[in-house]
Amino acid sequence: MKAIAIISLISALGLLYVAYSPAELSYDAEFEQFISTYGKNYASQTEMEYRKAIFEDNMKKADELNKLNPEAEFGVTIFADQTGEEMLQRMGAVDSGNDDSDGDVYTETSDSLSKIDWRSKMKSIQDQGSCGSCWAFSATAAFEGRYQVKKGSISKLSEQEALDCSSSSYGCNGGWYDAVWNYMKSHKFCTQGSYKYTGRKGSCRSSSCSGTQNDKGYTSVSKSESSMHSALGGGPISIAVDASTWSTYRQGVMTSSQCGRNMNHAVVLVGYNPTDNAWIVRNSWGSNWGESGHIRLKYGQNTCDITYKPQYPNF
Incomplete structure (x- = not known):
């Protein structure tokens, strides 16, 4: 027994x-x-x-x-060994509180949801590193893309200048894209080659770099996805989102059930595809993350709080 x-x-x-x-x-x-x-x-x-x-x-x-x-796939990504706190350091959107947009607010809405894709007008995906400079990358990419659509070819611009010289922002501790465009109304945007990215805030050196273009302020878009789609027809748009669940995103379409409503990250809206009824959003975590540096968010659900504060620079 x-x-x-x-x-x-x-x-x-x-x-x-x-x-x-x-x-x-x-x-x-x-x-x-x-x-x-x-x-x-x-x-x-x-x-x-x-x-x-x-x-x-x-x-x-x-x-x-x-x-x-x-509709989406989550799993092993380059950030799979990072804590939530470490990922928050890679975000850094801090609302400036500016909603006047120099008096311009875009309110038109789309009659039909046509396909829009500005990725071919954008420079290569960048990697902000562990600095909370997403706002500088969002502002720079939207500036480059919208200028390319409106005016023609433009050199790769300097996120580091945006980081160093936007005095109303907090460097690697966060900021806002409208602060960059306000600064660029009276300063030329430096090229990346003449003002290289270091991943930390330093003293402003814009007077000694090769400047290209400046803007004429910025426009806010009405906080509706229909208005955002209509405004996207004119070029990329900077947006703020809740990216708390993005670290393990691999591919597919995220829905509102996978996202929160606590704005913490600045990115760029670069397209819409009616086939899967989804926005195409450009991130600044390198091309090895997501869909070659992009993520798709379901349209019509305010997924990840995508309507929080859409804005774009004017030329």
């Missing part, structure tokens, strides 16, 4: 191993693949174990996000 009991115990333990170990092994394998794919190099075994625990937690959250909506 004792032998039978031991055999039964071993069998039970074996069943428990089969029941529980695949998930653990799966996370182990995924973490190893993640390290290899993204060239991660941790300073110590302790740090590796710390990052692995974060990775596993993020994968569990990604699984929950996948269950919320089958």
